[in-house]
Amino acid sequence: MSNVILEKVSRNFGQFVAVDGVDLRVNEGEFVTLLGPSGCGKTTTLRMVAGLEQNTGGRISIGNEIVSDAARGIFVPSERRRLGMVFQSYAIWPHMTVFDNVAYPLRVRRRPAAEILDRVTKALQLVEMEGFAQRPAPALSGGQQQRVAIARALVFEPTVLLLDEPLSNLDAKLRLQMGDEFRSIQKRLGMTSLYVTHDQSEAMALSDRVVVMDRGRIQQIGAPEDIYRYPANRIVAAFFGTPNLLEASVESCARVNERRFRLEVVGRGWRGPCEAASEVQPGQAVTVMARPEDARLAPAGSKAGADELTWSGRIAHTIFRGPIRSIVVQTDDGRLNVDAPPFGIHAVGDNVTVVVPQRAAWAVVEKAERTQ
Numbered sequence: 001m002s003n004v005i006l007e008k009v010s011r012n013f014g015q016f017v018a019v020d021g022v023d024l025r026v027n028e029g030e031f032v033t034l035l036g037p038s039g040c041g042k043t044t045t046l047r048m049v050a051g052l053e054q055n056t057g058g059r060i061s062i063g064n065e066i067v068s069d070a071a072r073g074i075f076v077p078s079e080r081r082r083l084g085m086v087f088q089s090y091a092i093w094p095h096m097t098v099f100d101n102v103a104y105p106l107r108v109r110r111r112p113a114a115e116i117l118d119r120v121t122k123a124l125q126l127v128e129m130e131g132f133a134q135r136p137a138p139a140l141s142g143g144q145q146q147r148v149a150i151a152r153a154l155v156f157e158p159t160v161l162l163l164d165e166p167l168s169n170l171d172a173k174l175r176l177q178m179g180d181e182f183r184s185i186q187k188r189l190g191m192t193s194l195y196v197t198h199d200q201s202e203a204m205a206l207s208d209r210v211v212v213m214d215r216g217r218i219q220q221i222g223a224p225e226d227i228y229r230y231p232a233n234r235i236v237a238a239f240f241g242t243p244n245l246l247e248a249s250v251e252s253c254a255r256v257n258e259r260r261f262r263l264e265v266v267g268r269g270w271r272g273p274c275e276a277a278s279e280v281q282p283g284q285a286v287t288v289m290a291r292p293e294d295a296r297l298a299p300a301g302s303k304a305g306a307d308e309l310t311w312s313g314r315i316a317h318t319i320f321r322g323p324i325r326s327i328v329v330q331t332d333d334g335r336l337n338v339d340a341p342p343f344g345i346h347a348v349g350d351n352v353t354v355v356v357p358q359r360a361a362w363a364v365v366e367k368a369e370r371t372q
């Protein structure tokens with residue numbers, strides 16, 4: 001097993017910069033996900049690690065070997081990088097059995113029959129498909145076919161596994177199940193994995209760390225919980241879920257501990273405390289993020305506690321979503337989304353107070369900045 005290191009990696013297509021100076025280190029055994037909107041450069045980044053695309057700037061190392069260095073003209077071809085790859089179209093050959101599908105890369109390389117039998121059996125055991133070895137590939141469910149594709153990627157015992165939207169052809173339920181299964185295989189084998197998806201919940205559920213990309217650049221790298229709770233900028237905040245994003249101006253700023261600052265901010269028709277990652281000067285513009293699940297409704301006219309933000313408003317509409325009811329409250333500063341219990345007491349037209357605790361209100365500096 002190995003690590004993967006990208007240093008100032010770029011890829012231009014003519015004048016267009018698809019990937020712009022990406023610095024990333026995937027540690028041995030780590031599961032790292034590249035996440036971002038369509039066209040942000042995730043796949044191009046993965047393909048450069050795979051050796052299917054050549055970087056026009058920077059350097060890529062796998063293990064301790066430099067596999068591509070634009071400045072020095074080094075480029076190790078894909079087949080010599082000892083990578084396993086699983087792609088969106090998992091390309092199971094329909095005219096072959098499960099065994100023959102997994103054996104194919106070994107047969108092409110003319111490995112001895114005994115070795116093929118041994119390796120294929122082990123790979124199928126890893127994905128719990130050994131009982132299906134003689135089954136024709138088309139007689140498998142989508143999830144089973146995906147497991148065969150993973151077994152085929154593992155048959156060479158790759159140092160690193162690269163996956164590009166491998167679950168996107170599956171239905172929602174199977175996606176969840178396969179994601180969990182895949183994560184447990186990855187953990188059991190301690191495989192260094194670089195995964196690409198545009199699905200935020202998949203990224204959060206699977207990854208040790210998530211890399212949020214936008215327009216070819218890394219916006220933030222961190223554990224899923226940190227990225228969700230403490231986004232580095234507005235782009236990252238807006239990418240996860242449907243947060244309330246409120247513009248405000250800073251009145252004061254005090255350090256809470258080595259990682260947090262407490263701000264007093266003022267917005268349009270509201271004021272109060274929130275937290276931030278860095279010191280912000282009085283008068284500076286910030287965006288305050290408050291997630292719907294951190295907001296609650298209190299009776300109209302409720303006073304704010306010392307560590308709370310409040311907004312007065314009227315319920316504009318509600319949407320029943322099963323486990324929660326989404327409530328949209330019209331305030332002087334626009335509409336706020338609140339997640340309420342599904343069978344609560346609130347109705348359209350009620351006057352209410354929206355309450356968000358200080359620790360759940362997170363301020364980012366207004367201008368979207370690059371943090372890594």
Ligand SMILES: Nc1ncnc2c1ncn2[C@@H]1O[C@H](COP(=O)(O)OP(=O)(O)OP(=O)(O)O)[C@@H](O)[C@H]1O
Nearest residue numbers: 013016018036037038039040041042043044045198
């Ligand atoms: N061969 C190419 N020639 C020109 N432009 C390209 C080429 N390959 C990719 N691009 C452009 O580079 C940008 C990044 O593409 P990439 O496939 O990496 O995005 P992505 O984040 O993986 O998107 P998606 O989720 O839609 O697959 C896009 O604007 C794309 O159009």
